[in-house]
Amino acid sequence: MDxxxxxxxxxxxxxxxxxAVASLLFLAGYTVRVLAHGMDRVWLDLCLAVTLGAWGVFIVDYVVRFRLSGLGPLRFVRAHLLGTIVLLLPLLRPLQMVKIYDGIQRRRRGKPRLTLYARVMAYSSLTVTLLGFAGALAVYQHERGASGATIRTFGDALWWAAETLTTVGYGDVTPVTTIGRFIAVGMMACGVALIGAVTGSFSSWLIQTFTREDEERPPGGTPGAS
Amino acid sequence: MDxxxxxxxxxxxxxxxxxAVASLLFLAGYTVRVLAHGMDRVWLDLCLAVTLGAWGVFIVDYVVRFRLSGLGPLRFVRAHLLGTIVLLLPLLRPLQMVKIYDGIQRRRRGKPRLTLYARVMAYSSLTVTLLGFAGALAVYQHERGASGATIRTFGDALWWAAETLTTVGYGDVTPVTTIGRFIAVGMMACGVALIGAVTGSFSSWLIQTFTREDEERPPGGTPGAS
Amino acid sequence: MDxxxxxxxxxxxxxxxxxAVASLLFLAGYTVRVLAHGMDRVWLDLCLAVTLGAWGVFIVDYVVRFRLSGLGPLRFVRAHLLGTIVLLLPLLRPLQMVKIYDGIQRRRRGKPRLTLYARVMAYSSLTVTLLGFAGALAVYQHERGASGATIRTFGDALWWAAETLTTVGYGDVTPVTTIGRFIAVGMMACGVALIGAVTGSFSSWLIQTFTREDEERPPGGTPGAS
Amino acid sequence: MDxxxxxxxxxxxxxxxxxAVASLLFLAGYTVRVLAHGMDRVWLDLCLAVTLGAWGVFIVDYVVRFRLSGLGPLRFVRAHLLGTIVLLLPLLRPLQMVKIYDGIQRRRRGKPRLTLYARVMAYSSLTVTLLGFAGALAVYQHERGASGATIRTFGDALWWAAETLTTVGYGDVTPVTTIGRFIAVGMMACGVALIGAVTGSFSSWLIQTFTREDEERPPGGTPGAS
Structure with missing residues (x-):
């Protein structure tokens, strides 16, 4: 880095x-294509074009970065494993948007910034939300036509995503197709990690808060209190 | 703060x-309205009045705080995000009652106070209990009339709340309405964080206890032991 | 303490x-009464006698401790909250047996003792096992006769206890009676905390192990290696 | 150790x-035997031979280690508890392969190594994957013939393993046989611990990253920024 x-x-x-614009366009194009599948053909094709165009931007960006790095292909892939995964599965791109948002935050140093824990929690919550939305979309796309599917509406898909990411897992709606299950396993893995981050930082923050409070208070009681 | x-x-x-009184009245009024819905109309109206009256107290309190702060509306909302959410969803008010309880504890400094971890655990457990009760009430209100509902009695709703907040999620009873599912997602999010706090502080306390025990014991064995 | x-x-x-003997007898008596309910009446009565006798020992012990403490009744209950709960729900007594086991371990100081994390894990695992067994017994007792019950054999009850304590919660077998659900909520609460302790100490141990390994290794590579 | x-x-x-070779052969032989059960008898016997041969290597290795240690049998078993369990349940052998992989990593010190957290996460993820595969195999073997089984294909078994190890537990597919449930309980226990390690190290890494970032940035804002 240095x-x-x-x-x-x-x-x-x-x-x-x-x-950032390309990420939003990709997500928007994909969302419209999946949700408004009964739309006029022209619009669907436009959405597809937008989606593919955004993907093209990602590929160009990846290639330029590869050239600038001066590394061999294998070494570059190893050093940018996350970037490579995101290139192949651009629905995960929102996870990088969070980094951009953090970059913007960093520029305006004059304003008071969030504390460490608040930032971890904000970062994780945002990522979980984006991941849940993208995962619900992808699962809905593959499940809606399947026979015996329990995820029939996009609302079901969102409900399923919330269940999965919090590891509650009621099981009232579950993916039944192979692709849907693969997406689900990916979401479980990411979700467990991110929820762990939220949980861990919330817990740390709570303990820190109570510790500080204890220190601020003088050990002796004020007369008249109680 | 300073x-x-x-x-x-x-x-x-x-x-x-x-x-604190208004919070209790709000919760009591809402509880009676939801649970005793077969009651005489007069009593139901009285409950509604109590609930709305308590809400009024919250609004007045919020406005006075806003005036005293001397901030612009947007800045005040940003600085008191939690307070604003609680104003709009007064069923979450119990979470602030916990703070009041802590405030009472703080006054009587003469008595021995709980250790840090015990306080985090007590705080989190109390919040989880209140949140579970409020969530069960709200879900029960929206689910009891729905077709195909599995949450049919208030007992079911409480059972569902316990399942959800501990992330066990059997799925034998689950919300089926859209509003019920929104409440559920909120409970999952809060629950995961609070359970994380309980877990984290219990774990820390256990490790601390064992560490202290190790230090207190002299390294050599007492003669005659074993 | 000091x-x-x-x-x-x-x-x-x-x-x-x-x-310790009374705890074992209580557990054994209760287990036999619940599992071998088709047994001859004489034996069932004997089991009941053993169970009640053990309970009597616990009560005597509690009363003697109360006398020795020299505290008022309310103050004693507050100071020994856990002990009071265990007196009323003697099936939780196994959790105190763990303390006794620890006491025995402490006496033989000559032998190498487990590390801190190993002890936390051993303690928690043992408690989880005992709690799971006791909970499965209690739930089985109340569920086996219920209409629409899914917990029909003691094996089902054990399987349900494992699901619950690890918060997996498949929901293929769940309690349907009110008492069964109350026991389940208690198990969820205890289970989440104890699993948290196991998880936390395992995680800390893993990180500690890796850290030590890093420190032990000299920074430069040995010639000829690789 | 020293x-x-x-x-x-x-x-x-x-x-x-x-x-390492024997572990792979054992896993491969077992996998083929379980998945290709409709295969020609000769091949099945070959697989069995390979599996048993690999097991033989493990036993020989264990016996030699026991001789070299110079300890009594009981003491050896106590000191190598994990090794003994792995000898009896050789499907858990993959967990030791991870150690070997780490050993290989250690030899080539010239190359940049992963950070502590990355290693914990890589180690845990690899172990979880291997454990999930082995568990799915074993459960599939015992469930596929059972009446009323919901785990009917190997895909179902893998899906079930993912659900279980992340503690999501939808419950759409669950083991119904006694052996299958025993394997499941083992997987829950291991899974909870390992997921805890992944979660814990991810959370620590995230917090560390944010902390370092805070320290690197000078406290005052650069002029012209924002």
Whole structure:
């Protein structure tokens, strides 16, 4: 990170806004295609075009980064494993949008910033929300036509995503197709980790708060109290 | 907190008891309305009046706090996000009652106070209990009339709340209405965080206890032992 | 603890063995009564006698401790909340047997003792096992006759206890009676806390192990390696 | 560990490769036997032979280690509890393969190594994956013929394993046989611990990352930013 050449950093900064826009367009295009599948063909094709166009932007960005890094292909993939996964599964791109949001936060240093724990919680909550939405979309797309499916509406898919990410898992609605189950396993894995982060930081924050409170209070009682 | 004007602090202290009473009245009124829905109309209207009256107290309190803070509306809402949510969803008010209870505890400094971990656990357990009760009430209200509902009695609703807050999630009873599911998602989110706090502090306490025990014991064995 | 009079300590030491035996007898008597309900009446009565006798020992022990403490009744109950709960629900007594086991371990100081994390894990695992067994017994007793029950054999009850304590909660077998559900809620609460302790200490141990390993290894590589 | 004689260490090093190969052969043989049960008899027998042969290697290795240790049988078993369990349930052997993988990693010190948290996460994820696969295999073997079974294909078994290890537990597919449930309880216990490790280290890493970021940034804002 520290030894990173100037060129890469310039590219990073220049691509921040276009990538954020492309991420939103990808998500929007995919969302409309999945949810409004009864729409006129022209609009569906437009959505597809937007989605593929956004994907194209991601690929170009990835290739430029690869060139700038000066690494061999295998080494680059190993060093940017997360980036490579996100390239192949662009629905996970929202997870990188969170980084961009953090980047924006970092610029305006004048304003009071959130505490460490609040940031971990905000970051994790945002990621969980985006992940849940993307996962619900993808599962809904593959489940809605399946025979014996219990996830029949997008509302069901969102409800299922909430159940899964919090590991409650009622099981009233569950994916039955193979692809749906693969997506579900991915969501379980990510979800467990992210929920762990929220839980861990909330717990730490709570303990820290109580500790500080204990220290601030003088050990002796004020006369007249009680 | 430290630079907080004296006026605000006085308001805080003066409103503590009325707010606690209003919270209890709100919860009681709402509870009776939901559970005793076959009651005489007059009593139901009385309950409604009590509930709305308590809500009025919350609104007045919020407005006075806003005036005393001297902040613009947006800034005040941002700074008191939790307070604003609780104003709109007064069933969450019990979570603030816990703070009041803690405030009472703080006054009687003469008595031995609970350790840090015990307080985190007590705080979290109390909040979980109140949240579970409020959530069960709200879900029961929306589910009892729904077709295909599995939550048919208030007992079912309480059982469902316990399942959800501990993330066990058997799925024998689950909400089927949209509003019920929204409440459930909120409970899952809160529950996961609070359970995490209980778990984390119990775990820390256990480790601390064992550590202290190890330190207290001299390294060599007493002669005659074993 | 430190200022505890000598008499109490002597009582503690003298009662350790009888209490352990009484705990085992209580558990054994209760287990046989629940599982072998088709047995001859004489034996069932004997089991009941053993169970009640053991309970009597617990009550005597509690009363003696109360006398020795020199506290008022309310203060004693507040100071020994856990002990009071265990007196009323003697099936939870196994949780105190764990303490006795720890006491035995402490006596033989010559032998190498387990590390801190191993002890937390051993303690929690043992408690979880005992709690699961006791909970399965109690739930089985109340569920086996209920109409629409899914917990029909003791094997089902054990399977349900494992599901519940790990918060997996498949929901293929669930309690349907009110008492069964109350026991279940208690088990969920205890289980979440204890599993949290196991998880937390395992996680800490793993991180500690890796840290130590890193420190032990010299920073430079040995020539010829790789 | 430090006082371990040279002979044992030489044995360790010599057996590393054979044990890894035997582990893979055992897993492969068992997998083929379970999944391709409609295969020609000759091949099934070959698989059985390979599986038993690999088991033989494990037994020989265990006996040699016992001889080299110079301990009595009971003491050896107590000191190598995990190794003994793995000998009796060789499907758990993959968990030791992870150690071997770590050993290989350790040799090539020239290359940059993963950070502590990344290693804990990699280790736990790998173990969870292997455990999930082995558990799914074993459960599938015992469930596929059972009446009323919901786990009917190997895909179902894998899906069930993912549900179980993340403690989501939908309950759409669950073991119904006694052996299947015993395996399930083992997986729940291991899974909870390992998921806890992943969660804990991810959470710690996230907090560490944010902390470092805070420290790196100078407290004042750069002029011109924002």
């Amino acid at each position: 030894a990173r050449p100037e060129k890469q950093e310039r590219w990073d900064r220049r691509m921040e806004a276009p990538l | 630079a907080r004007p004296e006026k605000q602090e006085r308001w805080d202290r003066r409103m503590e008891a009325p707010l | 200022a505890r009079p000598e008499k109490q300590e002597r009582w503690d030491r003298r009662m350790e063995a009888p209490l | 006082a371990r004689p040279e002979k044992q260490e030489r044995w360790d090093r010599r057996m590393e490769a054979p044990l």
